[in-house]
Amino acid sequence: MSLTTKPKSPGSRRWARAWEVDVRGAxxxxxxxxxxxAKLYGPEALQxxxxxxxxxxxxxxxxxxxxxxxxxxxxAGIPLQGILxxxxx
Numbered sequence: 001m002s003l004t005t006k007p008k009s010p011g012s013r014r015w016a017r018a019w020e021v022d023v024r025g026a027x028x029x030x031x032x033x034x035x036x037x038a039k040l041y042g043p044e045a046l047q048x049x050x051x052x053x054x055x056x057x058x059x060x061x062x063x064x065x066x067x068x069x070x071x072x073x074x075x076a077g078i079p080l081q082g083i084l085x086x087x088x089x
């Protein structure tokens with residue numbers, strides 16, 4: 001499979017999305033626990049900032065799309081798919 005083609009199986013796409021959601025959740029949970037343990041913020045701070053986190057993720061994906069279009073147009077589908085997934089969430 002090349003970087004510009006979609007997975008042939010809808011099941012593999014669902015699996016990849018589920019993996020992404022699980023890994024993201026595990027990362028944010030561990031980050032939140034470590035930050036609270038270090039007393040960087042209170043117990044509700046991460047939940048309160050989740051919208052801002054989404055905005056930062058979108059900004060990063062748009063930056064990546066611009067970069068790929070300028071340098072590796074064949075790879076632009078990767079950040080574009082991330083932007084579409086972000087919009088669907």
